[in-house]
Structure formats: structure tokens, C-alpha cells
Amino acid sequence: MRRFAPRFLAAPFLALAFLSLVFLSLVFLSLVFLALPATPGHAASTPCKPGSGVDLRGRDLTGAALPPVMRCADLTGAKLDGVDLTGKDLTGAVLRKASLKEADLGQVHLDYADLRGADLSDADLGQLQAKQANLRGAILTDADAVQAEFPHSDLTGAVLTRAVLTQADLTDARLVDADLKDATLGQIKGRKADFTRAKLDEAKLGQAHLEHATLKDADLSEAEFTQAELDGADFHGANVDKASFIQADDVDLTGARGTPVNLPDDAVAPGGAAGDEPAADRTTTTTWERDVPGNAVRPKGLSPALILVIVSGLGLSLTLILWGVAHRRKERFVAEMAVARHAAEEDVTRFGEEIDALDFEMKINQISGPTHEWRAxxxxxxxxxxxxxxxxxxxxxxxxxxxxxxxxxxxxEVRSRLSATGGHR
Known part of the structure; x- marks a missing residue:
């Protein structure tokens, strides 16, 4: 029986290798499925013809009472500096070359809007919704656009120097030739976004989701990609000199220029690619053939059992690595959720304080507001x-x-009616 021992030893190795490979295949397919770029559904059509609403072209609206309905309004060249537009519905509006410096556009709806050449310097764009909007050449210098949404929008040539876009949605957005120098883009959703030739030097992109994004010929010098997701991102021709990639995932800088820092161990450095070492010259005489007599017995290769052990070990190692990646992504999700929940809780708390303040004001002045709006x-x-x-x-x-x-x-609406009527005693 002893001579059959090698066969019995090989069986568990073969089973272990097979199970490891099956498990790895399932994990790999799951990760590939999760990493596939989201396919947007059919875009909803514009609710009305852009510019077909109220005509306010060239008007100075800094002290005017704005109409309640502004969908598809024509505000070409209008002056809205410092105007509070919070929560306004400007879907399909035309704001070409309009001035909105320091304006408050928090939670404003600008889906399908035309903002070509508009000046939004220092504007508050928190939670702005601008799906498929046209912002070609728009100026957003020092704008605060936390959690703003620009999916499928065109920001070609836009100036976003020092803009804060934390947790902004730039999915499939076009930012060709955009100026994002020293901008804050932490935790942005930039899947399939196009940053070709964009200026992103010194930009902060920590935990940014840039899967399958295009960064060709972009200036990324001294940019920060800490814990960024870069699966499938294209860096060909990009300047990554002194760019930092601490704990970034799937870093492949093939075709990039410059010398990055803090590259992960599994990253592909600029100019390098996996498996690009030159193959050995097959015509070269080996040491064995040169020094050993021709009648000598050449040593045999690795035994099948040893090969199976090696394959099994590699399979298990890869399994542990993939488990570690999944665990790290789960921890990152928990951290992102905590940040988002904290921001949402603060917003709801502030809203509750606003209600209390207005309620106290009405009680002190012994007035009552419109019942329907107050209840709403x-x-x-x-x-x-x-x-x-x-x-x-x-x-x-x-x-x-x-x-x-x-x-x-x-x-x-309650405040507006109280201001208009003086309240009801």
C-alpha cells in the first residue's frame, strides 16, 4: 500500500485547488458585475422647450420679487448676484452668460438648463440638481457644490478653481479642458467622467469613484488620490508628477508622464505594464547546454503534486486578498454612510430650528400663518x-x-404671505 501513498496525497491537493479556483471564479465574477459601469436609462425628455417660460432676459433681478414658476424661463444675461434661489425649479431655464455671483442655489433644480458662460463664482450650489445641464465655459470659481448633481452634464472648459465638490455626482459628465486646480473632489461619483486635458493640479480626490474615467493628457501634478477607486481609469498622456496614490485601488498609470508618489504595491507605474519584461533569447545557449556533457541526464521539472500545492496556495492567497479588498470596501462604505448621515442629520436639525424660530416669532407677535403651508x-x-x-x-x-x-x-411661502399681509391677529 505504501507505493500508492503519492496518489492519495495528490487527491486532497487537487480537490483543494479545484475548490479554490471555483471560489475565486465566483468572487471574480461578482466583483466584475459590481464594477460594471452603471448604464443610465433613457433620459427623461425636457419638460418644456428651454427658454419658453417667463422672459427675463437681461433683467437686473437682484432686488426684484421672482415669479413662483421659473421652469424653462429665459434669463439670458440676467443679473442675479446674491439672489436667494433656494429650492427654485429652474428646469430647462436658459441662463447663458447670466451673473449669479454669490447667489444661493441650494437644492435648485437646473436639469437640462443652459448655463453656458454663466458666472457662478462663490455661489452656494449645495445639493443642486443639474442633470444633463450645459455648463460649457461656466465660471464656478470658489463655488460650494457639496452633494451637487451633474450627471451626464457638459462642463467643457468650465472654470472650477478651488471649487468644493465633495460627494458631488459627476457620473458620465464631460469636463474636457475644465480648470479644477486646487479643487476639492473628495468622494465624488465620477464613473465614466471625461477629464481629458483638464487641469487637476493640486486637486483633492480622496475616496473619489473614478472607475472607467478618462484622464488623458490631464494635469494631475501634486493631486491627491487617497483611497480613490480607479478601476479602468485611463491616464494616457496625463502628468502625474508628485501625484499621491495612498491606498488607491486598481492604479494603472500606463502611458502617464512624471513621477508619482505613494504608489500601492500592485500599481502599474508610468511607462510600465504587467508582463512587459523582454523575453529571453531562445537561441542563446543555456548554462546547462554549454557546461554539461551531452549524455548527462537533464533534471526533471516539478512533480504534479508540488504544482497542485503551489496552485492551491496561490488560490488561497488570492482568496484572502479578495476578502481583504471586500472587507476594506465595506469599511469604506460604513465611513461614507456615517459622513452622509451626519450631514443629513445636521440639515434636518437646522430645518427644525428654522420651524421653531418662525413659530416663536409668530407667537411673540400674536400672528398666525397660512394653515396649509404651515402644516406642509x-x-x-x-x-x-x-x-x-x-x-x-x-x-x-x-x-x-x-x-x-x-x-x-x-x-x-409662510414668510412671504406673512410679509404680504402683515399676519392675522
Whole structure:
């Protein structure tokens, strides 16, 4: 029986290798499926013809009372510096070369809007919604666009120097030749975004999702990509001199220029690629053939059992590595959720304080506001708290933001009516 021992030893190795490879295949397919770029559905059509709404072209609206309905309004060249547009619906509006310096556009709807050449310097764009908007050549210097949404929008040639775009949605957005020098783009959603020739020197891109993004010929010198997701990102021709990639995933700088720093061990450095070592010259005489007599017995290769052991070890090692990657991504998701929840809770708390302040003001002055709008604000506050309680992902927290926006609009209506009528004693 002893002579059959090698066969029995090989069997568990073969089974272990087979199971490891099957498990790795399943894990790999799962990760590939999760990493596939999201395919946007058919874009909703514009609700009305752009510019077909109220005509306010060239008007100075800094002190004017704005109409309640501004969908598809024509605001070409209008002056809106410092104007509070919070929660306004400007879907399909035309704001070409309009001046919106230091304006408050928090939670404003600008889907399909035309903002070519508009000046939004120092504007508050928090939670702005600008799906498929045209911002070619727009100026957003020092703008605060935290959690703003620009999916499928065109920001070609836009100036976003020092802009804050933390957690902004730039999915499939076009930022060709855009100036993002020293901009803050932490935790942005930039899957399939096009940053060709963009200026991103000294930009902060920590935990940015840039899967399959295009960064060809972009200036990324001294940019920070800490813990960024870069699977499939194209860096050909990009300047990555002194760019930092601490704990970044799937870094492949093939075709890039410059000398980056803090590259992960599995990263592909500029000019390098996996398996690019020159193959040995097959015609060269080996040491064995040169020094050993021709009748000598050449040593045999590795035994099948040893090969199976090696394959099994590699399979298990890869399994542990993939488990570690999944665990790290889970921890990152928990951290991102904590940040998003904290921001949402603060927003809901501020909204509750706004309600209390207005309620106190009405009680002190012994006046009452319009019942319908007041009730709508209170209901929106309760809805926002309920949304916070059940939210499991950052996407779920949008329900709370929507409720707060609806409630603030109702409070705005209450204040407007009280200002117009002086209240009811």
C-alpha cells in the first residue's frame, strides 16, 4: 500500500485547488458585475422647450420679487448676484452668460438648463440638481457644490478653481479642458467622467469613484488620490508628477508622464505594464547546454503534486486578498454612510430650528400663518426624520433632503404671505 501513498496525497491537493479556483471564479465574477459601469436609462425628455417660460432676459433681478414658476424661463444675461434661489425649479431655464455671483442655489433644480458662460463664482450650489445641464465655459470659481448633481452634464472648459465638490455626482459628465486646480473632489461619483486635458493640479480626490474615467493628457501634478477607486481609469498622456496614490485601488498609470508618489504595491507605474519584461533569447545557449556533457541526464521539472500545492496556495492567497479588498470596501462604505448621515442629520436639525424660530416669532407677535403651508412644513419635518430613521445607504438619505427642501419651500411661502399681509391677529 505504501507505493500508492503519492496518489492519495495528490487527491486532497487537487480537490483543494479545484475548490479554490471555483471560489475565486465566483468572487471574480461578482466583483466584475459590481464594477460594471452603471448604464443610465433613457433620459427623461425636457419638460418644456428651454427658454419658453417667463422672459427675463437681461433683467437686473437682484432686488426684484421672482415669479413662483421659473421652469424653462429665459434669463439670458440676467443679473442675479446674491439672489436667494433656494429650492427654485429652474428646469430647462436658459441662463447663458447670466451673473449669479454669490447667489444661493441650494437644492435648485437646473436639469437640462443652459448655463453656458454663466458666472457662478462663490455661489452656494449645495445639493443642486443639474442633470444633463450645459455648463460649457461656466465660471464656478470658489463655488460650494457639496452633494451637487451633474450627471451626464457638459462642463467643457468650465472654470472650477478651488471649487468644493465633495460627494458631488459627476457620473458620465464631460469636463474636457475644465480648470479644477486646487479643487476639492473628495468622494465624488465620477464613473465614466471625461477629464481629458483638464487641469487637476493640486486637486483633492480622496475616496473619489473614478472607475472607467478618462484622464488623458490631464494635469494631475501634486493631486491627491487617497483611497480613490480607479478601476479602468485611463491616464494616457496625463502628468502625474508628485501625484499621491495612498491606498488607491486598481492604479494603472500606463502611458502617464512624471513621477508619482505613494504608489500601492500592485500599481502599474508610468511607462510600465504587467508582463512587459523582454523575453529571453531562445537561441542563446543555456548554462546547462554549454557546461554539461551531452549524455548527462537533464533534471526533471516539478512533480504534479508540488504544482497542485503551489496552485492551491496561490488560490488561497488570492482568496484572502479578495476578502481583504471586500472587507476594506465595506469599511469604506460604513465611513461614507456615517459622513452622509451626519450631514443629513445636521440639515434636518437646522430645518427644525428654522420651524421653531418662525413659530416663536409668530407667537411673540400674536400672528398666525397660512394653515396649509404651515402644516406642509411640519409634515415635511416629520417625513425627513422618518427618512433618516430608515435610511441604509447614502442614496436613501436623498428622501430626507427632498423632504427638507419641500418643507423649506413651505416655510418660505409662510414668510412671504406673512410679509404680504402683515399676519392675522
Amino acid at each position: 412644513a411640519l409634515d415635511a419635518y416629520e417625513a425627513a426624520k422618518q427618512a433618516l430613521n430608515v435610511a441604509q445607504t447614502p442614496y436613501d438619505l436623498r428622501a430626507a433632503a427632498t423632504a427638507v427642501a419641500r418643507g423649506r419651500y413651505a416655510l418660505h
